[in-house]
Amino acid sequence: MLYDIFIDPFVQxxxxxxxxxxxxxxxxxxxxxxxxxxxxxxxIFKASxxxxxxxxxxxxxxxxxLVGLNENGVPAYLALALTIAAMGILAYGVERVVMRPxxxxxxxxxxxxxxxxxxxxxxxxxxxFGGEPKQMITEELGLPTGSTAFEFGxxxxxxxxxxxxxxxxxxxxxVAALGIFFNKTRIGRALRAVADxxxxxxxxxxxxxxxxxxxxxxxxxxxxxTGIMWGARSDVSFALEIVAFKALPVLILGGFTSIxxxxxxxxxxxxxxxxxxxxxxxxxxxxIESWLAYIIALxxxxxxxxxxxxxxxxxxx
Amino acid sequence: MNAFATDMTAAPDGVSETAxxxxxxxxxxxxxxxxxxxxxxxxxxxxxxxxxxxIIGPNGAGKTSMLNVINGFYHPQEGTITxxxxxxxxxxxxEAASQGIARTFQNVALFKGxxxxxxxxxxxxxxxxxxxxxxxxxxxxAEREEIEHRRKVEDIIDxxxxxxxxxxPVGRLPYGLQKRVELGRALAMEPDLxxxxxxxxxxxxxxxxxxxxxxxxxxxxxxxxxxxxxHDMGVVxxxxxxxxxxxxxxxxxxxxxxxxxxxxxxxxxYLGVSH
Numbered sequence: 001m002l003y004d005i006f007i008d009p010f011v012q013x014x015x016x017x018x019x020x021x022x023x024x025x026x027x028x029x030x031x032x033x034x035x036x037x038x039x040x041x042x043x044i045f046k047a048s049x050x051x052x053x054x055x056x057x058x059x060x061x062x063x064x065x066l067v068g069l070n071e072n073g074v075p076a077y078l079a080l081a082l083t084i085a086a087m088g089i090l091a092y093g094v095e096r097v098v099m100r101p102x103x104x105x106x107x108x109x110x111x112x113x114x115x116x117x118x119x120x121x122x123x124x125x126x127x128x129f130g131g132e133p134k135q136m137i138t139e140e141l142g143l144p145t146g147s148t149a150f151e152f153g154x155x156x157x158x159x160x161x162x163x164x165x166x167x168x169x170x171x172x173x174x175v176a177a178l179g180i181f182f183n184k185t186r187i188g189r190a191l192r193a194v195a196d197x198x199x200x201x202x203x204x205x206x207x208x209x210x211x212x213x214x215x216x217x218x219x220x221x222x223x224x225x226t227g228i229m230w231g232a233r234s235d236v237s238f239a240l241e242i243v244a245f246k247a248l249p250v251l252i253l254g255g256f257t258s259i260x261x262x263x264x265x266x267x268x269x270x271x272x273x274x275x276x277x278x279x280x281x282x283x284x285x286x287x288i289e290s291w292l293a294y295i296i297a298l299x300x301x302x303x304x305x306x307x308x309x310x311x312x313x314x315x316x317x
Numbered sequence: 318m319n320a321f322a323t324d325m326t327a328a329p330d331g332v333s334e335t336a337x338x339x340x341x342x343x344x345x346x347x348x349x350x351x352x353x354x355x356x357x358x359x360x361x362x363x364x365x366x367x368x369x370x371x372i373i374g375p376n377g378a379g380k381t382s383m384l385n386v387i388n389g390f391y392h393p394q395e396g397t398i399t400x401x402x403x404x405x406x407x408x409x410x411x412e413a414a415s416q417g418i419a420r421t422f423q424n425v426a427l428f429k430g431x432x433x434x435x436x437x438x439x440x441x442x443x444x445x446x447x448x449x450x451x452x453x454x455x456x457x458x459a460e461r462e463e464i465e466h467r468r469k470v471e472d473i474i475d476x477x478x479x480x481x482x483x484x485x486p487v488g489r490l491p492y493g494l495q496k497r498v499e500l501g502r503a504l505a506m507e508p509d510l511x512x513x514x515x516x517x518x519x520x521x522x523x524x525x526x527x528x529x530x531x532x533x534x535x536x537x538x539x540x541x542x543x544x545x546x547x548h549d550m551g552v553v554x555x556x557x558x559x560x561x562x563x564x565x566x567x568x569x570x571x572x573x574x575x576x577x578x579x580x581x582x583x584x585x586x587y588l589g590v591s592h
Contacts, residue, residue, distance in 0.1 A: 189431075189439055192428065192431060196428035197428055199390070199422065200428060200502075203410065203414060204440050204442055205442060206442055
């Protein structure tokens with residue numbers, strides 16, 4: 001028994017390095033996608049202290065809009081542009097209808113409001129695009145399909161799906177762009193100011209409304225990218241919303257306010273659950289992928305409640 | 318009180334000086350209540366261009382509420398605010414800031430995670446005109462603008478003598494310095510009206526003297542109109558041109574410091590009176 005837990009998996013890794021590499025790659029891609037979802041949460045949490053329950057459904061909604069438009073004869077790239085516009089309208093609407101009237105209310109009320117938003121988006125999405133799963137328009141968007149196999153060692157083989165490579169590249173670019181945007185621009189400074197102290201931000205003339213709309217729009221863009229990538233791997237359906245809650249352990253690991261934290265947290269969860277599933281999962285009959293992430297997060301929570309990169313919680317008494 | 322003796326001579330003496338000055342802000346019959354609690358009842362006063370106007374009164378008199386009305390955090394149920402000759406029912410914080418009203422807070426509201434420099438830079442946010450879109454697409458002009466603003470901010474840092482803490486996150490600074498940084502951020506807005514909510518609270522004598530000097534310099538060198546709330550009577554009497562006194566949300570006196578000081582209502586409010 002002990003042998004199976006502590007020694008055998010590592011022997012396997014050593015014996016079949018190609019398989020191990022394949023697992024690592026799968027973990028990396030999953031991790032990147034978790035990181036993308038978590039990023040959407042972090043953006044909104046940073047700016048308004050709201051845990052945006054609707055981030056998951058925004059992913060679905062963005063994906064559905066894109067595919068739905070294309071189904072109705074809109075060319076792929078135009079559909080993409082229109083979807084981006086739709087996310088902009090959504091951001092403006094949320095700011096106007098949800099955030100603005102609820103400003104200064106306790107966090108729990110804002111959380112409830114985002115849950116309400118979730119159900120609105122589910123209903124609205126089903127009403128407009130129907131409830132059945134749709135195929136992501138991967139080829140129409142010019143994203144690569146197919147796969148490449150690399151020989152590894154003497155008889156090993158590692159297979160990389162092209163869409164996964166594209167997902168990784170796009171995620172990295174997206175994170176870099178957001179990083180530059182929020183660290184180097186005036187809006188970024190304003191965002192940090194709003195995150196730090198609402199009152200002070202108001203007093204120097206930063207418009208909370210504008211910042212919120214921008215942040216929700218950025219989260220919408222992240223949701224769209226996530227929707228395309230997840231959609232391409234499975235398909236676009238309301239079930240995707242559940243995947244978004246994988247972002248929770250990622251956020252606990254990385255800290256709710258840290259962009260690098262979201263990325264590192266996503267990667268740890270991604271690697272952890274793939275490796276755990278394939279090397280240790282068999283011991284308990286498999287299927288640990290669905291809950292291992294939460295266990296990892298729980299263990300981290302015991303040692304670093306503020307997450308890897310979160311701001312340290314210091315309460316002065 | 319002797320510490321301010323030199324400043325006293327520099328301050329213009331009340332009525333004769335202020336009589337011909339132009340009116341910058343006026344509040345008329347403003348009332349503000351939270352639920353059933355009346356914070357401000359029917360208060361009117363004006364602030365003249367270039368003066369230092371003090372608002373004093375015992376704790377809970379409604380002083381901070383008054384500042385919050387002026388810069389738009391609170392919206393009064395009754396009364397009007399006239400800012401530069403334009404009458405309005407209420408201000409929005411964003412409007413107030415963009416029209417030249419800056420303020421500091423009683424309990425220091427700084428961006429604690431950011432450096433002194435970034436905090437003061439944030440005061441320039443309304444002065445930066447390059448849209449955020451341009452900042453992303455083409456950095457050239459935005460960068461030039463940034464440098465220009467940075468120069469102004471460095472001037473303020475020199476003026477307030479806080480060069481040494483330029484790169485320090487303000488959360489780590491002692492309280493007196495935080496207050497100074499907060500003043501710097503307000504100054505970075507190049508305001509026409511500067512609202513200071515207890516700028517000297519919790520300071521020792523030396524820090525108070527420094528702060529008094531900065532306030533006078535701001536007023537005299539930049540011609541900035543200042544409205545301040547302060548509990549230290551020595552400071553109030555020395556710095557201000559005119560004083561308005563509030564008690565239980567009502568105005569009980571208004572005039573030059575020496576007149577207010579002699580006012581029986583004011584003495585009663587501060588010392589308490591047996592009914």
